[in-house]
Amino acid sequence: DALGPTICVGEILVEIMATTVGRGFLQPQPLEGPFPSGAPAIFIDQCARMGGTAALIGSVGDDDFGRMTLARLARDGVDVRAVAVLPDHPTGTAFVRYRADGARDFVYNIARSAAACIARTPAVEEVLARAGHLHVMGSALSIPAAAEVIVAAATAVKARGGSLSVDPNLRKELAQDAATARTFAALVAMADLLLPSGDELERAAGVAGEAAALERLFALGVREVALKRGAGGASVVAAGAAPVNAPAFAVDEVDPTGAGDCFGGAYVACRRLGLPVAEALTYACAAGARNVTRRGPMEGAGTRSELDTFIANTPRRPC
Ligand code: ATP
Ligand code: MG
Structure with missing residues (x-):
C-alpha cells in the first residue's frame, strides 16, 4: 500500500457465548470463551490475514482478556503498537446468547471498560500520520473518545489523498444520540466505500428505497x-456501472457474528491490493461465509490461501 496501512479505530473486546439457545442470561448457564472480538478488531484481523497492511487503534486492560486478544491480532499480522494497555480498566466484554429465531441478546461492558478509554497517545499520532485508508465501524462511534479519533483520522487520511470506508454496523444495544448521528452522516459524506446490510443502506442515505x-x-x-x-x-x-452480484457460499452457519466484519476486511484489503471489484467481492463473500462456520466472532477469519482453498471447495448457494 503505497499510501500507508489500512487502519481501524474502536472497541477491542472479548466475547463470551452461551452454548445453548434461549432468552438472555437470567439463569446460570454454560458459557464458552473468551474469544477475541469487537467489530474493528475482527475487521482489521481479516484485513491483515488477507495480506493487507493493517493497524488497529484501541485499548485493552492489563489482563488476560487483553493479552489473549493482542496476541491473536499480532499473530495474524496486525500492527498493534497503537493499542494501549491500561492498568486501571478491564478489557471490554460482550456476553451473547442466541434466541431460537436467530436474534441475539447482548450484555456489553464497553462504556466503562478499557475499550472506552481511547486516547491520542504518541503511538496513535504516529499511525494517524501514515495511514492510507481508514475503515469506520459505526459501532465505535458510540464511544465518544473513539469518535473523536475517528473524525481526526478521517480528515487526515482524506487530506493526504487516502480513502475511507464506512460499515454502519448499527446495533440496537448501541443507540445513536443526535451528536453521534451527525458524526455518522458526516463520515458517510466523506466515504469512498460504504458496506451496509439490511436497512443500513437507507438509514445511511437518509432516503427510502x-x-x-x-x-x-x-x-x-x-x-x-x-x-x-x-x-x-x-x-x-x-456509480455509473452495472451492479456486480455474488451468490453466497453454501455453508452450515454455526455462528453468524463477525461475518460482516470479515467481509469488509477482505473486501477493503483486496481493493487496496489492486484486485478488481468482482474478485474482491468473491474473497469478501468467502471470508464472511468461512467465518460463520466457526464458533467465535473471528475464529474463521482466513488467510488468502485458506480463502483460495475455501473458494475452490465450496459450492455457491442458488440465487
Ligand atoms: P454482522 O452481524 O457481522 O454485522 P452483517 O449484517 O454486516 O453481519 P452479513 O450480510 O450477515 O453482514 O454477512 C456478510 C457476508 O458474509 C454476506 O454478504 C455473505 O457473503 C457472507 N455470509 C454471511 N452469512 C452467511 C451464511 N449463512 N452463508 C453464507 N455466507 C454468509
Ligand atoms: Mg455488520
Whole structure:
C-alpha cells in the first residue's frame, strides 16, 4: 500500500457465548470463551490475514482478556503498537446468547471498560500520520473518545489523498444520540466505500428505497456500495456501472457474528491490493461465509490461501 496501512479505530473486546439457545442470561448457564472480538478488531484481523497492511487503534486492560486478544491480532499480522494497555480498566466484554429465531441478546461492558478509554497517545499520532485508508465501524462511534479519533483520522487520511470506508454496523444495544448521528452522516459524506446490510443502506442515505438511497450516496461522493445480504450473498454497486452480484457460499452457519466484519476486511484489503471489484467481492463473500462456520466472532477469519482453498471447495448457494 503505497499510501500507508489500512487502519481501524474502536472497541477491542472479548466475547463470551452461551452454548445453548434461549432468552438472555437470567439463569446460570454454560458459557464458552473468551474469544477475541469487537467489530474493528475482527475487521482489521481479516484485513491483515488477507495480506493487507493493517493497524488497529484501541485499548485493552492489563489482563488476560487483553493479552489473549493482542496476541491473536499480532499473530495474524496486525500492527498493534497503537493499542494501549491500561492498568486501571478491564478489557471490554460482550456476553451473547442466541434466541431460537436467530436474534441475539447482548450484555456489553464497553462504556466503562478499557475499550472506552481511547486516547491520542504518541503511538496513535504516529499511525494517524501514515495511514492510507481508514475503515469506520459505526459501532465505535458510540464511544465518544473513539469518535473523536475517528473524525481526526478521517480528515487526515482524506487530506493526504487516502480513502475511507464506512460499515454502519448499527446495533440496537448501541443507540445513536443526535451528536453521534451527525458524526455518522458526516463520515458517510466523506466515504469512498460504504458496506451496509439490511436497512443500513437507507438509514445511511437518509432516503427510502434502494435505488434512491444509492443515487443519494453517489451524489454525496460515495464511489462503491457493497450490499451485504447474509446467506443471500452480496452485491457491489459503483456509480455509473452495472451492479456486480455474488451468490453466497453454501455453508452450515454455526455462528453468524463477525461475518460482516470479515467481509469488509477482505473486501477493503483486496481493493487496496489492486484486485478488481468482482474478485474482491468473491474473497469478501468467502471470508464472511468461512467465518460463520466457526464458533467465535473471528475464529474463521482466513488467510488468502485458506480463502483460495475455501473458494475452490465450496459450492455457491442458488440465487
Ligand atoms: P454482522 O452481524 O457481522 O454485522 P452483517 O449484517 O454486516 O453481519 P452479513 O450480510 O450477515 O453482514 O454477512 C456478510 C457476508 O458474509 C454476506 O454478504 C455473505 O457473503 C457472507 N455470509 C454471511 N452469512 C452467511 C451464511 N449463512 N452463508 C453464507 N455466507 C454468509
Ligand atoms: Mg455488520
